[in-house]
Amino acid sequence: MLVSPGFVDVHQHLDKTGVLHFTPNPSGTLQGAREAFAKYARTAGPDDIHKRAMRTIRRCLSRGTTAIRSHVNVDKDAGFHGIETLAGVRDGARDDITLQLVAFMTPHPGQDFDWLTENIDGAVALADAVGGTPAVSEDPPRYLDMLFSAAVKAGKPVDLHLDEHLNADVHLLDAALERVERFGMQGRTVFSHVSVLSALPRKEFQRIAERLLALDVGVVTLPAANLYLQGRDAEMLPPRGLTRVAELYRAGVTIAAASDNIQDPFVPTGSGDMLEIARWTLLAGHLRGDELAAAHRMITTSPARLMSLGKEHGLKAGARADFVIADCTDTDTLVAGGPDRAFVFSKGRLVSQSTTDTVRLKENA
Secondary structure, three states: OEEEEOEEEEEEOOOOOOOHHHOOOOOOOHHHHHHHHHHHHOOOOHHHHHHHHHHHHHHHHHOOEEEEEEEEEEEOOOEOHHHHHHHHHHHHOOOOOEEEEEEEEOOOOOOOHHHHHHHHHHHHHHOOEEEEOHHHOOOHHHHHHHHHHHHHHHOOOEEEEEOOOOOOOOOOHHHHHHHHHHOOOOOOEEEEEOHHHHHOOHHHHHHHHHHHHHOOOEEEEOHHHHHHHOOOOOOOOOOOOOOOHHHHHHHOOOEEEOOEOOOOOOOOOOOOOHHHHHHHHHHHOOOOHHHHHHHHHOOOHHHHHHOOOHHHOOOOOOOOOOEEEEOOOOHHHHHHHOOOEEEEEEOOEEEEEEEOOOOOOOOOO
């Protein structure tokens, strides 16, 4: 049997999870998904959010995920319902799962910057990190300054949805990296998505990759969302939509893979299985067959580093004792095909076990 550290899902949206049937997104696009959830968020109360989030957390835990970082919308539509509800979930479930929250200060067309500015400190106080999506902001420089200033003031890290698009002529990578340096947030900043890196000329990408490495900025790729949402307007050869996964990994940048959304207008599928996400990352991210171990690290040690779990995560003395035991010979086998028998331990306690049995049908004599 193989013992693996518990899986870490460093980017989810637990306030959105499981709303697929109530939030149609006929266009299948990112903007269509944003609009669909914004409408639903106006009616989503604490009980609804709690029920859906706990259902997904339990499912993730049963599949070996022992830590989750969730971005939670804070805006005029959602208000504080999501962040307050999930703060209660985080504190109540801490013996079962490590849950971090990102105050996702969500801009919308015609946004009220005054509202975001007035409420960001209160949201960040409930959260573990500060986040947002600059590409959607009507004033990206001002918006970035607001996010980084709040993070420094609260002493918390930054996790941005950055350039989740494929328009090489419009990106905010340099603007965001400049603020990492100016605000002293080296080693405390994560850029999620960065799909636009795949659209940049290789020389320009290499320049950005060097800056990411120098400033110790982590990257999270979300293959499910980017495969589903990106490139729908392409008339031929639609792009994969992911960032340059393999090249970032080989350049030494800390890169993790995560679920993003689970059964909502952004991603209509999802089971909470990080091994599935690892496979999608390897296949769509152009990793090689001899880099299965890298895909395993992208759902264990790399995201644990980006969440600053430190001594709490991993197979070492003093850690939280979150691990998965599986009937696989090594991590390559675990990622490639998954286990037929698995046992999930959280804080040293068995919380889930699963077995796939094959029933052999006897031939009639």
